[in-house]
Amino acid sequence: MNHLRAINKKARRIEQHVVKTASEGDIVALQQGGPAPKPHVPMGCSLVFYPGWEVDSAGGTAGLCQPVERDLFDCYVTCFWPAHVPDHLNNSPDWTSKCATGTKDWRNIDIVFP
């Protein structure tokens, strides 16, 4: 730091923390600004068309969270997003069996009621 000089022990710890996080790029609140964002290429979600399928307990989509509503199928296949998708191993092994390509066959995916 060029303008501040740590004097007591606690200040030295703060200084070390600042230097460390500056080099690591710590998580900061969006409002805090921080370093300029680097280009970010999302996987799936906003680049390709994958409609949402699941319904909420009332049969609509109002109760679902945004990523599930919009990109459920992609979350389920390629993305890290922990979406609530039907269980593909035990209870609904065939729920996407009629959907070979999301953009064309999405209407064929079954609605699953838990």
Place this chain on the structure above:
Amino acid sequence: MTTYTLTEGHKFRGALNDFLYLVPSGGIFAIDPLSSAILDELNCGPLSREQLIGGVSQKTSRLPLEVAECVEELCQVRAIRDAAVTFIDKPEPFPEHFPLQTLVMNVTNQCNLSCQYCYEFGEDKIATPEGKKKFMDVATAKASVDYLFAQSEGRKSVHITFFGGETLMNFPLLRHVVEYSNEQAARKNIKIDFSLTTNATLLTPHIIDFLAENRVGVTVSIDGPKEMNDSFRVFSNGRGSYDIMEPKVRELLARHHTRPIAARVTMTSGAMDVFKIYRHLKNDLGFHEVGFAPVTTSPDRLYSINEPGMHSVFAQFGELAQEYMQFALRGELHGFSNVSDTLAELHQGVNKSHPCGAGLGLLGVGPSGDIAPCHRFVDSDEHVLGNVTTGIDKKKQTAFLDRGNIGAKYACHTCWARPLCAGGCHHEAFVRYGDTGHPNLHYCDWIRGWTNTCLEIYGVLAEKNPSFLDYFAERKAS
């Protein structure tokens, strides 16, 4: 557009530099004139980035880029912040197990003096000793020591303080405890040390030699030269105690060299001349250190210090503190321990959740083995937390600590001196307000003034003789 605002901080001057004391972290930074100008600019309220950088740049004739860099640094240490961002520093929950460090053993609740202001026997007493043991017995003392060792798991060193009543009225037990504790400590490979507080009237060469041999630290309660000491430190027949204690104190100081010997002054309406008291105790008698504390009392007692009195005491504290600084600049130790204690805490940058270790790392034990948050609460039915034989009541302990937590003291949340003060003594609060968790509002101005005085001294020393501060490098409680 980002809007900047000041966080909590206290700017002060020491030698030729401006400094910033950060709250609540407790960090102290020396700040350059540009940082200082930025903080001053924000003094009147939040400013947009443009206004702040533009304004400061114009006033200081520095490049906006340079000002921006400085703003960034101040943000990083949280001296200023983006007004849209609020830092919520949630108090950390108590650790499940907090090992005990210090046990204060009230080996007796009896005393051969009748000091009028005594918090154990005086008008504001909270102890309820009726029907309880007056002297601690060997079994209880051993159980207390065992309790300390059992509860201090993980500590490399523990501490026992002997207290009373008049501690030396139960010297045989004290000697027993020292021997037994040393044995136990050696067996467990833990370091142990001892200290005691006494009125010195019962000291004998034999006792002094024992204390010296066992490196028992001694604090003598004494309020200054004869006329001041004898205002309230009297025997039950009203006779002053000075003439009895003075030769014994001299003997103590002449024979006991293994630990520093301290004087502890209770400031009352009868003992307010700080310089006279200090000179007498330090120079005439030869104590290594002298610590002062105003008497704990309801405001209307004969011995309490009134408002103008406190102003005078504070002014004298300031002057004596300046003398301390002159000594420190020459690398010499001055005996005004109030300054040393505060400097030590500033040097570490403490940020306290509680004013002291009472109920947490420190406990008091009464003659009956009852556990209290500290020695000041011993023998009080209302504050008993358990017994050394049956252990501590966790619920009561947690309740006490929750009350005393700075998070619960809302009046303190806007005070810049709270990292050190944390609301002040639990016992003082109980005597004044009937609640151990009440902030000691009657001392606020005093505490802020004193903290500022010591910050300024700290700043000067940090600039002119930083090696002196190495003296405070080790934390007291390790």
